[in-house]
Amino acid sequence: MKEAIRKRRSVRTYQKQPLTDEQQKRIKETIASYADMRGPFGHPVKFFFTQSNKQEGKKEKVGTYGFVKNAPAYFGGTTQNTFRHLVDFGYVFEHVLLALTEQGYGTVWLGGTFHRKQFQRFAAKGHIIPAVSPVGVAAEKTTLREKAIRKFAGASNRKPLEEIAFQNEFSEPLDKDHPLADALEYVRMGPSASNKQPWRILARSKKVHFYLRYHPGYREKAFGYNLQALDGGIALAHFKIALDSFGKHHRFTYDQKAPKSSLYEYVLSVEFKD
Template structure:
């Protein structure tokens, strides 16, 4: 999984070919496995795959991705209960799916706003939501000019520094990258996590063996949406952090033990680490 985090990029332009039968069967098996997973807060997702059986442009227009995603032969999405912790779990499990597909050589792209949710109304009940979907296909060798413009507009390659996101004890003691902290590799994976509009709203305070996760919301960001978009980002960051812990052979327990933080931080959860 660690390698997939470094390899993953958002792919918006795909080879113009539909998935073959074996690929569709692989996705069906993957969906069955993903449906069994629990998120950090205990929610399960209900995954679905939509294959573009008609004209790719016509299908893209129906789903609402036309002009933003090009030639995607298939889409993957999932349904979850529409509550804050459920959206975090969605981000966590859906990123797990994205990384698995990356390992298999498929291109993907988180779409939380650039699609028409009404296209999938038949998938949900009244208390559920589809926070995001992703195209699935073989990436085109070269980015289109439009894709380059999109990446430039959202500053896709720009990452906040360690000092802007990670702290030791309190926010008056930011952690510097290159300080050889035992968690530096895991935090580097968090730094690489994708987020809506590349806002990177996660914040982490390390207190001895406890690692406290917080959300620093972007004011008025997607305020009209029916769910908290940046809760997805927290789930993605948590998944990346756990991949880093596993890679470093650090075991952990997840508990909610609120730790003092600035008023702009919203406490999410705590990782209690088994380290000396």
């Protein structure tokens, strides 16, 4: 999974041919294998998979406002509209994206630019669809349009670690040779809505506290749910994957005593045994 974190990038242009039955079976099985996974707050994601109607020759095609081209299929998930459910959604959904990346498939988180109504039939009452993703084989050539989207979102750029990670106090940037710097690199590489990279991390004694620095409007207004809570879940997923691969024992904990900040909203902490 660590390699998949390094390799993954958003794919918005796909090869034109539909998925073979075998490919479709494998993708569905991969998604289904995460149906029981729970995020750090204990909630699972309810997944769905649908072929892109365009490929099936139906009238109405699954729409994404032109951001995605030739996608043979989509998958998505549903959950309840609370902060904790959304963090868990980010955590679990990112695992699926990384598993599909490992298998060579292209994906892209879509939280804003898809026709929500077309997927609504997959959501049980009281559930929302925080995100969907196309899935297929990436086109060999990135189109000019995709290049423009990437450039607009600054997709290849990431903030340096010392801008998002701190030690002891928010005023003290994380040392480059901090024992957790390697694992936090995997948080830094993560995708985030409009590449805003809202994660802020404070390493202090045997704990690492995760926070979000909201972009104005992203908490709820623009989308009807807290889009950046998903980014929080993605960050926790990446950190856990890195810690597991480095063999560092840890657990998630909600720390009532985590330092407060007027700029950042607390999400969750990771506690180390030694």
